[in-house]
Amino acid sequence: MKRESGGLRRSLYPQSSSLVSQQSAIPLDNPSKEGEAENLRYSIGSYIQDNRKTLWLMAAMSFLLLLLATLFTGADPLHANEAGNGIRVMQIPAGQYEALPLDGFIDVALLKDERVSLQDVLQQQSLFAPLAGHDINLGFVRTSAWIRFALALPPEITEPQRITLSMMPNFTDELTTYVGLERDGMRATDFERYDMGDHSRRSWANISTSANILPIEIQPGETTSVYIRARNEDASLNVSVELLSPRYYEYRSIIQNIVRGMWFGGMSILLIIQFFFLYFDRKKFYVFLILDILAVSSTYLGSLGLARLLFFNNGGLGNDYLTSMSSWFGLSAGALSIAAILELPTRYPRIDLFFRVAIFLGAIGVVCVFLGVNRYFVLVAGPTILTITTLAMAVVLLDFTRSPNAQHGLNLAAFSLLWGGLIATNGQRYGILPLPTWVAGSYAATSIMHFTLLTGSLAVRLRNAETAARSADRRALLAANAAEQRANDLVVERTRELAEAKAVAETALRAELQTQQLQVRFMEVISHQYRTPLGVIRTNLESVRLTLPAGDLPNRQRLDRARAGIARLVEVLEVNLTRSKLQGSSYQPTFEETKVADIVNGAVSSARDLIHGATLHVSLAASAEQARVHADPEMLGLAIINLLENAFKFSAPCGSTVVWLDVSCEMGEVHITIRDRGVGIDGEKIEDLIDNNRRGLNSHQIKGTGVGLSLVKRTTDAHSGRFVLAGRAEGGTVATIVLPILG
Known part of the structure; x- marks a missing residue:
């Protein structure tokens, strides 16, 4: 490579001491320091051991x-003569096909002054000293290297011969070649100049770019002198000069290019x-x-x-x-x-x-x-x-x-x-x-x-x-297959358990349905059994009332209280019978077009008979008095009664006996709202309270089964409405049944 590190070569050739004769020449000997050499020997020794x-x-x-x-660097024993100016002349043999080494025919002068011209060199031939080989290797210096040699043909050759001059490497910055016929008292004007360095414009005389190639024609009976000046500005100065026959140059160029x-x-x-x-x-x-x-x-x-x-x-x-x-x-x-x-x-x-x-x-x-x-x-x-x-x-x-x-x-x-x-x-x-x-x-x-x-x-x-990845994939696939098999086995086992659980659940459901049916039948029997004697008692009370004098107010009042008790008992039986029917899974509502006011009034009347000691405030908006809904009056009335009972039941522990029922219409819907000032539902999840048999955390001291709210939810769902339960900021609960109004 061109710009790698370097230094002066220790000995360019044995006669280097005779080369330096003026201040313009530089010494080629550059011995290393003893300390550096010792460190180098120590480092190499350590490395060898390791x-x-x-x-x-x-x-x-x-x-x-x-x-x-x-x-490749051995000198070829060619015949050499010497020109009058001391230049050794190399005779080019006829029919030479291979490379012609210049070893033993090259003289070199190393000059620091870059202004030295060919004319100066011609006048100071003593600057040159012979070079043993054909390579100059100075390292990273700015010294100008002048090379000279001469070429001639043997006397028996009468035709001009062409020879190719090769100068390597190609990246020398300044490479100028001077070619001229040897004469006494030669001057620079007697030479043809060829600029071939990579700082110069490329000349078509240089027929190659991989090396500095110059064709030279040698005339019979003439000596051709060649001077070469090589210099690098900021790179290692290495110059190798050799002669090639044209045919060999073509052959070598083909091989080199391939x-x-x-x-x-x-x-x-x-x-x-x-x-x-x-x-x-x-x-x-x-x-x-x-x-x-x-x-x-x-x-x-x-x-x-x-x-x-x-x-x-x-x-x-x-x-x-x-x-x-x-x-x-x-x-x-x-x-x-x-x-x-x-x-x-x-x-x-x-x-x-x-x-x-x-x-x-x-x-x-x-x-x-x-x-x-x-x-x-x-x-x-x-x-x-x-x-x-x-x-x-x-x-x-x-x-x-x-x-x-x-x-x-x-x-x-x-x-x-x-x-x-x-x-x-x-x-x-x-x-x-x-x-x-x-x-x-x-x-x-x-x-x-x-x-x-x-x-x-x-x-x-x-x-x-990739092999490790494929192996990992195979292991992962095997693990996945094993996991899949375990999952399949687990699915089979869980399916069997689910089937067993399903059978148990179906058995329990059948038992529950049978229980509910028995409960409904029991309530029907109770209701029927009690209605007949209660009807007889009511008839006899009326008969006794007819026999009493008009002024017998105390006895008449006793008869009124007895009649009211009988009516309340009948109402209780009817409400519980309806509840038992609604809690059964087979109950189907019977819808009819009904006024909301009639359903609310009926529910309020029954609630007053069922809830003793409660103060019930009913507010029916004017827009709701004529509102009609598609509903099962018995089922919807029971839902309202459940909410009124819950409101009073959960208000009593707080010392409140007042319950509010408000009916209003908004955006094509009727809102039936029950409010109280009871324990409230703070911190409770509404969905948990509405679920079947789920009671609030603050209701553990209040008797109940927890089915009331779930019954209300089932009722509103059956009527295509919605049930909303929320707590009040001042304490208590607000429960609202929202139903669509018939157009």
């Missing part, structure tokens, strides 16, 4: 990387997979992983030149901002995703603090990119990345040791690759290790393998979660 298994894997990977670096297309396609597929995972499993670490994949893809979109081709053809700082900002953003997104996937906040809160710091540093790094101070702040990126990846390695290794399953094994492989790729990339970018430029690109391979393995781990995790 993570031996993981380090064996890392050691194998490091050995493979070093082996590949040795194979690989890069597969890489971006693979990253796109991994990105889509995360979206699918997020859809089915709403975990926030999928979002963080999506951001991490986007950041890595965006980094390589810039470092491979695709962003410059698509968006920044005119040069400028756009490609720098995109690549550097993506790298820092990737640090934050990577720390977020790793912490979330490994559940560090809950499992290892102290380790999670390091990841929170990394997230914060990544955010600051994005700001530093835009402020142009990335090369200073980037020094903290390498240690931060190494710290969090090593901690992640320790956590996944511990998880795998405790539970060696597929998920933890994939996690261990994923983070091992990530750790190895970051070590190689940062080692090359920092200039700490003498690694070729292509090693920095190895992180692209390790990153996609890391995301692939991590996606596999998440897939296993999601599968395990």
Whole structure:
């Protein structure tokens, strides 16, 4: 990646001491401090003791990387001559198809002064010193690196030969190439200039965007001199120069484009997979992983030149901002995703603090990119990345040791690759290790393998979660089936109990009905048996009255009282007979059109005979005197008598003997209201009092069965009316029968 942390490489080449001859040159040796080295050795030793298994894997990977670096960086023993100005000349063999390494033919001068021009360099050839290989790796500096070499054809070749000059990486800010035929006393005007850096407008002479490619034609009998100036403003300076035959360049370009297309396609597929995972499993670490994949893809979109081709053809700082900002953003997104996937906040809160710091540093790094101070702040990126990846390695290794399953094994492989790729990339970018430029690109391979393995781990995790969910569903289904079976058994048992209870209730109901029928028959017999003798007594009393002299007032008064007693006794018998009939379930009312006044007067007359010592005030409104209702006079009259009896009975304990009966008409209804000043019904539920056989809490000292109010309710319901019972604020009760008036 372009803007990762770095520093000066300790030794660019063995002859570096002869390179610095003026103030414009800078020394390349940069020894580390002894204290820092001792701390580093101590940290590495502790880590080795704690993570031996993981380090064996890392050691194998490091050995493979070093082996590949040795194979690809070895110098090719080509024939070399030397021009008059000291430039070593490389002869291009005829029919060469492969890459032509420039190892042993390159000279380099490192200059701090960015104003030094090609003319100045031509006049100070002593600034150059030979380079052992073909890679320059200076880390994060603003030094200008001047490279020179010369090309020629063997004497036996008589035709011009084309060769392709490749300069990598693609994201060098200022990369100027000068090509000219070797002459004595050459000046800058003898060279053709090609500006190829990503700060310059893209030139069509550069036929590639993934590398700085320049075609050069070598003339027979001529020596072609090439000078290259490379400089970075705020990024690591890495330059690798090599020659390619045109046919080999085409072949390699096809292979590279296929690989890069597969890489971006693979990253796109991994990105889509995360979206699918997020859809089915709403975990926030999928979002963080999506951001991490986007950041890595965006980094390589810039470092491979695709962003410059698509968006920044005119040069400028756009490609720098995109690549550097993506790298820092990737640090934050990577720390977020790793912490979330490994559940560090809950499992290892102290380790999670390091990841929170990394997230914060990544955010600051994005700001530093835009402020142009990335090369200073980037020094903290390498240690931060190494710290969090090593901690992640320790956590996944511990998880795998405790539970060696597929998920933890994939996690261990994923983070091992990530750790190895970051070590190689940062080692090359920092200039700490003498690694070729292509090693920095190895992180692209390790990153996609890391995301692939991590996606596999998440897939296993999601599968395990689904398996656990299905298992839980099966257990829940079994439990539900068992509960259903228990419920069915309980239903059967309760049904049987209900059937038994129903049989008992029906038996009790039949017994009650028989009892009620016997009660009614008894009252009918009593009434019939008493009426005959009472009628005989009344007749004899009338006969005796006729025989008495008109002036015998005392005896006549005795006869009147006896006759009144007989009438009261007959009335009592009739009222109780009617009550016994109404309490039976088979009683059917007989409706007829009747005046309300007649029903009320009849009830009041009977009540006065039944209630001794009561003062009854009757108020009949003028509108109610002619009001007619569809009612059973006997049943409705008995309901009024019950209310009058209750009013007097519950007033006596309070010392009151006055009961009020008011009849009025309102909105097509007649209201028959009985009021008293008795014990009242405060704190009682009206519905409970109206229920059959339910008495008030304050009536335990008053005799009664509690059936009176329920009888009144049954009567008003049978007459399509309503019964209202309420307490009075000044004490007592108000009971109202409301009936519809006939039109």
